Amino acid sequence: MAFLDITDLRKQFGATYAVDTFNLSVQQGEFVSFLGPSGCGKTTTLRMIAGFESPTSGEIMLAGEDVTRIPTNRRQIGMVFQSYALFPNMTVADNIRFGLRVGGQSAQVMKERTAEMLELIHLPEVANRYPHQLSGGQQQRVALARALAIRPRLLLLDEPLSALDAKIRLSLRQEIRAIQRKLGISAIYVTHDQEEALSISDRVVVMNKGRVEQVGTPTEIYNTPQTQFVASFVGTLNLLEGRTVNRADNMISIDGQQLCVERIEPTGDVLSVALRPEAITLHREADDIDALPHNNTLRGTVEDVYFLGSVVRIRTRLRDQFVNADTFNNPHANLPTPGEPVLLNFPLEACRVLV
């Protein structure tokens, strides 16, 4: 039996299903992210697990106990909120101690556990400060310490880094993951940031319009998206319209140019084809096609070149459609210029026909 089992969970608001038929099993110590756009139901699902919302139907089992209708304060969960939710009237130490005090812990236990938590988040010096005297990143670390102090069975994080700047987000998400691993606690993390979800999770649940689109490891989600939505939401994907040429030989055409794919889904002649920008290598038109490393090549004309820092994105026009190809920034590289004809070369497995 899994540590957290969610079965057929539904939440209805009026005639709308905010969450529809949600099923998930989370193992002990696993870090699972709910990823999706705003309004997809990820936070509603998290709130049902926390007990802040009552499901319309379905079941939530936590460590073998049915917690579906149990109030939040008896579920033994720890929660970290987007807005930190530190108690303004209490110092950092008092905030961390709050759950322990409510739980009837002795003064000695509270003192030791508070010190332990402050060490865990590397902020022992702020014990006597008030929340308004801390930076955003510090506040969120204190919020994490407060949630962990009570030794929760499950840690829930609702977009905890959304309110922070990019650099702090990067370091703090790694810190959260490190702490979660160290403590071996199961965690559910809600985010709309795909990089965040992919970089720190054991598994990712991609949601859209209240439904689960795909559940898998970050590698599976990114490299083998099962649906158009997952393919377009995760990563900067090229989504192209193609046509079946020869189903038996897995041959398709995009803008009149033929390609070979791994498999063509039996969904008709007009196809949706996903092609990852980083899987494409760019070559000059004069290069010998047969000498290129991969078996698929598209001819196009460079439309524009975008410098994105560590990555350079080259936008190429085929006939009616555009393809983005990403390459690492190399100051010594001779990049193509707009208007220049180029060859886009990529392997068979980089091109997926989507459902």
Place this chain on the structure above:
Amino acid sequence: MAKNRTSVFSWVWLLIGILYLGLPLLSTLGYSLSPEVRAGNPISFSAYFDVLSDPKFSANLWFSIGAGLLTTVISTMLLVPTTYWVQLRMPYLRSTLELMTLLPIVVPVIVQVFGLLALYRSTFLVNGSGGLYILMIGAYIIWAFPYTYRPISAAFQAINVKVLTEAAQSLGASWITILLRVILPNVWGGVLNSAFITFALALGEFTISSLLAQQTFSMYQFGVKDDIYKPIAFTVISFALTWFFIAVLQQVTKHPSQRNAARTTR
């Protein structure tokens, strides 16, 4: 140069304001200190001694303090949980509450009192001073409702009630713990503000207490018709009491960290 002209301009208006408000007060104070001026004594506190040593003064004052405290406690105990629950679970009712706060202002106090007397005419509330006292407290609570509710409402709207409640719930807190240890300390300034306003209103209220024949603090001045200086001295004492409550309010509504900062910088 422009900055200096602006500063001078501000000071001029401040001086005009101070004179406009301060001159009548100073005149009142001056007059209250002059009962023996014809006897060659320009400053005399005799009126103040007479008022403060009058047993009726202290009796009326303590009566009003008791009524004020009762009004404040009942109003606060009614409105704090109500405002919390409306903010947390029924925000759509906030506009209804706001509308209700207009009623005691719109309906004249004299109409309210006669309305209450008519409504309860067959009950013990209009028979005897005990019943009339209870009726007076009820009338005070209704009359002070707009002034009691608004600081509390503003304090609740300044904090994220929902998130703080959920955070406390996730840490195992019950509703009582949440209200007393998380919510109340964070709206304490508004609650105290409301409490002092309610208390000051009850202390200085006249119409309700006179119609219900209650011997309150404000009714004292009508018992000292024989001396022109005593009511004036009483007025100055009333002002002093009001300012005292405001000073106490300002001190106790400081955030703990501000109080700590003030202590460490002294």
